[in-house]
Amino acid sequence: MIVPRLALQSLLNRALTASLTVLAIAFSVMLLLGVEKVRTGARQSFADTISGTDLIVGARSGGIQLLLYSVFRIGNATNNITWKSLEDIAKHPDVAWVVPLSLGDSHHGFRVLGTTPDYFKHYKYRHGRPITFAQGEPFDDLFDAVIGADVAQALEYKAGDPIIVAHGTGSISFVEHEDKPFRVSGILEKTGTPIDRTVHVSLEAIEAIHVDWKQGIPMPGETVSAEDVRAMSLKPTAVTAALIGLKSKIATFRLQRMINEYPEEPLSAIIPGLTLQELWQLVGTAETALSVVSAMVVATALLGMVTMILTTLNERRREMAILRSVGARPATILGLLATEAGLLTLAGVILGAILLYAALAVLQPYVDRAYGLHLSINPPTYREWITLGAIVLAGFLAGLIPAARAYRQSLADGMMVRT
Amino acid sequence: MTQPSTRNEGEVAPADGTSDIVKMSDVRFRWPGPRSFSLAINDFILPARERVLLTGPSGAGKSTFLSLLCGIVAPESGHLEVLGTDTAKLSNAARDHFRAEHFGIIFQMFNLLPYGSIIDNVLLPLNFTAKRRERASQRGSIEEEALRLLASLGLETEDLHGMSTASLSVGQQQRVAAARALIGRPEIIVADEPTSSLDRDRQDAFLDLLFAEATEAGASVIMVSHEETLGSHFDRVLRLEDIAVATRSAAA
Numbered sequence: 001m002i003v004p005r006l007a008l009q010s011l012l013n014r015a016l017t018a019s020l021t022v023l024a025i026a027f028s029v030m031l032l033l034g035v036e037k038v039r040t041g042a043r044q045s046f047a048d049t050i051s052g053t054d055l056i057v058g059a060r061s062g063g064i065q066l067l068l069y070s071v072f073r074i075g076n077a078t079n080n081i082t083w084k085s086l087e088d089i090a091k092h093p094d095v096a097w098v099v100p101l102s103l104g105d106s107h108h109g110f111r112v113l114g115t116t117p118d119y120f121k122h123y124k125y126r127h128g129r130p131i132t133f134a135q136g137e138p139f140d141d142l143f144d145a146v147i148g149a150d151v152a153q154a155l156e157y158k159a160g161d162p163i164i165v166a167h168g169t170g171s172i173s174f175v176e177h178e179d180k181p182f183r184v185s186g187i188l189e190k191t192g193t194p195i196d197r198t199v200h201v202s203l204e205a206i207e208a209i210h211v212d213w214k215q216g217i218p219m220p221g222e223t224v225s226a227e228d229v230r231a232m233s234l235k236p237t238a239v240t241a242a243l244i245g246l247k248s249k250i251a252t253f254r255l256q257r258m259i260n261e262y263p264e265e266p267l268s269a270i271i272p273g274l275t276l277q278e279l280w281q282l283v284g285t286a287e288t289a290l291s292v293v294s295a296m297v298v299a300t301a302l303l304g305m306v307t308m309i310l311t312t313l314n315e316r317r318r319e320m321a322i323l324r325s326v327g328a329r330p331a332t333i334l335g336l337l338a339t340e341a342g343l344l345t346l347a348g349v350i351l352g353a354i355l356l357y358a359a360l361a362v363l364q365p366y367v368d369r370a371y372g373l374h375l376s377i378n379p380p381t382y383r384e385w386i387t388l389g390a391i392v393l394a395g396f397l398a399g400l401i402p403a404a405r406a407y408r409q410s411l412a413d414g415m416m417v418r419t
Numbered sequence: 420m421t422q423p424s425t426r427n428e429g430e431v432a433p434a435d436g437t438s439d440i441v442k443m444s445d446v447r448f449r450w451p452g453p454r455s456f457s458l459a460i461n462d463f464i465l466p467a468r469e470r471v472l473l474t475g476p477s478g479a480g481k482s483t484f485l486s487l488l489c490g491i492v493a494p495e496s497g498h499l500e501v502l503g504t505d506t507a508k509l510s511n512a513a514r515d516h517f518r519a520e521h522f523g524i525i526f527q528m529f530n531l532l533p534y535g536s537i538i539d540n541v542l543l544p545l546n547f548t549a550k551r552r553e554r555a556s557q558r559g560s561i562e563e564e565a566l567r568l569l570a571s572l573g574l575e576t577e578d579l580h581g582m583s584t585a586s587l588s589v590g591q592q593q594r595v596a597a598a599r600a601l602i603g604r605p606e607i608i609v610a611d612e613p614t615s616s617l618d619r620d621r622q623d624a625f626l627d628l629l630f631a632e633a634t635e636a637g638a639s640v641i642m643v644s645h646e647e648t649l650g651s652h653f654d655r656v657l658r659l660e661d662i663a664v665a666t667r668s669a670a671a
Contacts, residue, residue: 002546006535013534318529324491325526326599327519327547329512412452 003332006323007339014312018344021305025348028301029391030356032294036384037360039287041375045126046280048374049193050243050272052124054252057081057089057259058241060266064282067275070101070241073111073194077103080238085265089244092258094251097122100239102206105165110151112165112199114206114239120146122245125193126374135159136186139202142230144185148196152187159184165199165209180209180229190369204234244269298391302398305344309337309402313409320410334400334407341399345392353380353388440606440639441465441488446497448487458483460497460663465607470630470640474647475659478667481643484659485609488641489522490514502606519547523600523638527612530596531584540584541565541598544605551603561602568598572628589616593625601632608633610642614649626652 011018050071058066059079068074083100090098099122102114113119117138120131136159139146145163157163161184182201190196208229246252252271259269320333328336360377367373380388442464449457458480465471475481486492487499490506493514499507502521506514523544531540542565545552555561572594587595593613600608608629614622630652633640642653650656659665 006532009532009534009539319532322526322530322532322543324515325489325518325522325524326544327515329515331512412450 003335003339004343007336007343010319010336011340011343017308017312021308021344022347022351024304025298025301025345025391025395026351026355028294028298029349029352029388030359032291032298032387032391033353033356033380033384034359035290035294036387037356037375038373039290041373043280043287044376045192045373047273047276048126049276050123050125051128052122052245053243053272054246054249055244055256055259055269056241056272056275057086057244057267057269060268063268063270063275064279066241066268066270067272067279069103070243071194071272073103073113073198077240080240081242081267082238082265083236085262085267086239086242088262088264089242089259092255094246094248094255095244096247097245099123099243100203100236101241101243102203102236103240105206105209107151107163107165107199108155110148110154110197110199112145112201112206114201114203114236116203119200119243122243123195125191125195129191131191131195132189134187134189136184139185139200139205141183141185142202142205142208142234143180143182144201144205145182146186146188146200147184148188148198148200149190150196151199152184157184157187159187163199165201192368192371192374203236203239207234207236208232299394301348302345302391302395305341305395306398306401309341309399310405313402313406316406317409317413320406321413324410324413330407330410333410334403337403337406338396338399341402342392342396345395345399348395349388349391438467439464440467440502441641442498442500443487444498446487446494446499448483448492448494450483450492455668456480456483457666457668458487458663459666460484460487463657463662465639465641467606468634468637468639469655470633470653471642472647472650472653472656473641473643473659474645474650474656475643476645478665479659480663480665481659482611483665484663485524485611485641485643488607489524489609490518516548519544520551521606523602523605523608525593525596525600525608525610525613528589528592528616530599530613531587531592533585535584537569537582537584537587537595538562538565540595541569541602543599545603548603551605553603555603565598565602568601568632569595571632572597573624574598590621590625593617594628597625597629597632601629601636601638604636604638606638608638608640610640612644613642615644615646622649623652 056066056070058070059077059081061078065075065078069077086098086100089095097118099115099119101119103111105112120138123131125131133146134149134152136146145165147157147163151157162181163184164181182205188195211229211232211234244255246255256269256271259267323333323336324330357377360375364375364377367375443460444462446460447457449455473481473484483492487494488501490501490509493511494507497507499505501517504517506517509517531537532543535543542561545555545561552561555564558564558567574591574594584592584595593616596613600610610629613629614625617625626649630640642649643659647656
């Protein structure tokens with residue numbers, strides 16, 4: 001047991017350089033583990049964007065495109081689906097609920113989503129968490145709007161404020177539905193999903209603001225006032241997409257096939273979880289690059305440690321000669337230096353993990369609030385334990401470089417060191 | 420562990436004051452590498468309990484001689500017997516263990532590990548040999564034995580607690596080194612110019628204390644120095660050039 005004790009005493013004797021080395025390793029380990037946490041957190045948050053929905057239906061298109069516009073509010077639909085098709089699907093015995101989605105308008109760059117109040121009941125995120133209201137309630141009146149947390153924060157809205165929806169999805173729009181202003185009826189709690197950046201109105205409201213429009217522009221001389229529009233039939237003829245919940249998950253593939261083969265209209269149905277995975281694989285390369293960079297930071301820290309030990313070797317030749325004189329074998333000298341490197345790395349790894357968890361504890365609520373990224377504070381996963389073990393092993397092995405040098409020195413020096 | 424060919428390790432020749440504990444004849448050794456220094460020792464004998472001063476100018480091969488004697492390096496040829504064991508035939512590991520068990524070594528300067536307490540430094544050899552540890556604990560704990568040795572070498576033990584080795588004077592450091600060499604009563608004390616950094620009075624005092632303890636332990640002392648004036652303390656003074664030939668080649 002002499003070697004670990006000597007190694008520890010030797011390190012304590014050089015406390016300043018040793019602690020700086022430990023700190024460098026700790027920061028690199030913290031970065032590596034942090035990147036891993038953010039990576040898994042981001043993946044989880046991504047996968048948690050939608051849950052509880054069994055199928056998403058839209059016009060015939062690629063699955064990822066459908067997912068992007070219906071869930072992430074990115075891009076546009078190539079076509080709409082007719083209300084009749086949707087009613088057909090809703091009548092299917094396996095279908096428990098259908099929530100139609102109508103997209104195409106915006107408010108200060110935030111997408112406007114026309115839907116039914118069922119949306120707030122059935123849309124779930126992060127393992128089945130429901131959407132909750134921070135202020136107000138779901139839309140009740142035709143010109144009520146429910147806004148996401150980011151919309152409320154960015155535009156400083158509170159319940160009761162009037163808003164004017166713009167036609168089109170750009171952040172700057174020259175064509176506004178200013179004749180039919182909305183009122184904020186409710187503000188949603190932060191979810192960390194695209195819901196936060198969405199203005200929700202009723203399907204009828206979408207119809208209402210477009211009642212006097214044709215081909216995307218207002219019809220001159222055909223203006224219908226907000227009061228008059230209330231008396232009109234506002235049943236939509238088409239929507240952009242729909243979320244579908246099934247009575248039993250077993251029916252998912254059967255219904256998906258049925259919708260994809262729907263004879264009346266070309267439709268696509270996707271299973272959100274599977275398409276989310278497909279989408280994640282597209283961005284997976286960046287994730288790998290991030291891991292590689294942080295692994296290189298760890299390698300740099302270990303290199304710094306090897307340099308630190310190497311630079312002290314010359315002044316430690318006398319120490320090695322003393323150890324040899326009392327009977328230490330050259331292998332003991334080798335073991336001593338490798339153990340020093342191993343202890344430095346171990347201390348770095350432990351400190352790095354402590355720093356990470358401390359940082360997580362402090363930053364987690366902020367990151368969750370600001371970025372909607374939920375970083376879970378869990379004990380290291382099996383994969384992380386393996387990584388940490390590999391770093392300690394790498395540190396020990398890196399320590400063999402100066403150790404081998406000391407070994408050769410102590411063999412060559414004998415008792416002749418006169419430093 | 421490889422056992423010595425002539426005796427079991429640890430089983431040494433009786434130190435009855437008459438037997439020779441070190442015998443060297445026709446020993447040849449050359450350092451590997453560019454320094455290419457070689458030493459040929461014709462004949463050397465160290466009787467038990469004898470105190471020998473080995474003198475010689477710088478570069479005469481004194482440290483190489485000690486390295487061979489202590490088994491830090493092995494001769495290329497010749498006969499080298501210590502305590503009845505042909506140490507040249509031992510494996511490297513067995514030779515290191517043999518040194519831990521039977522040798523106490525004091526260097527010229529910087530004898531102590533800069534870390535660990537003074538007591539840790541004294542007890543250092545006991546980490547490498549169980550028999551010497553056993554011998555050191557015959558009169559009590561090994562820590563008590565370390566304190567006893569330090570006291571008898573003139574170090575006030577109560578002052579030593581909490582002191583780092585770096586805060587000791589050179590003379591004090593040499594006494595701690597002497598205590599380390601003596602602990603566990605090794606048969607041979609080897610000293611490589613241990614007094615060269617001390618003034619004459621301190622040299623005499625140090626040698627008197629060292630010899631008193633060595634005599635009590637029944638150990639032989641071989642000390643190298645280029646100061647022949649120290650000879651009066653020793654049973655015998657040998658000039659290295661009388662027993663060995665050093666050769667230094669210009670290139671490897």
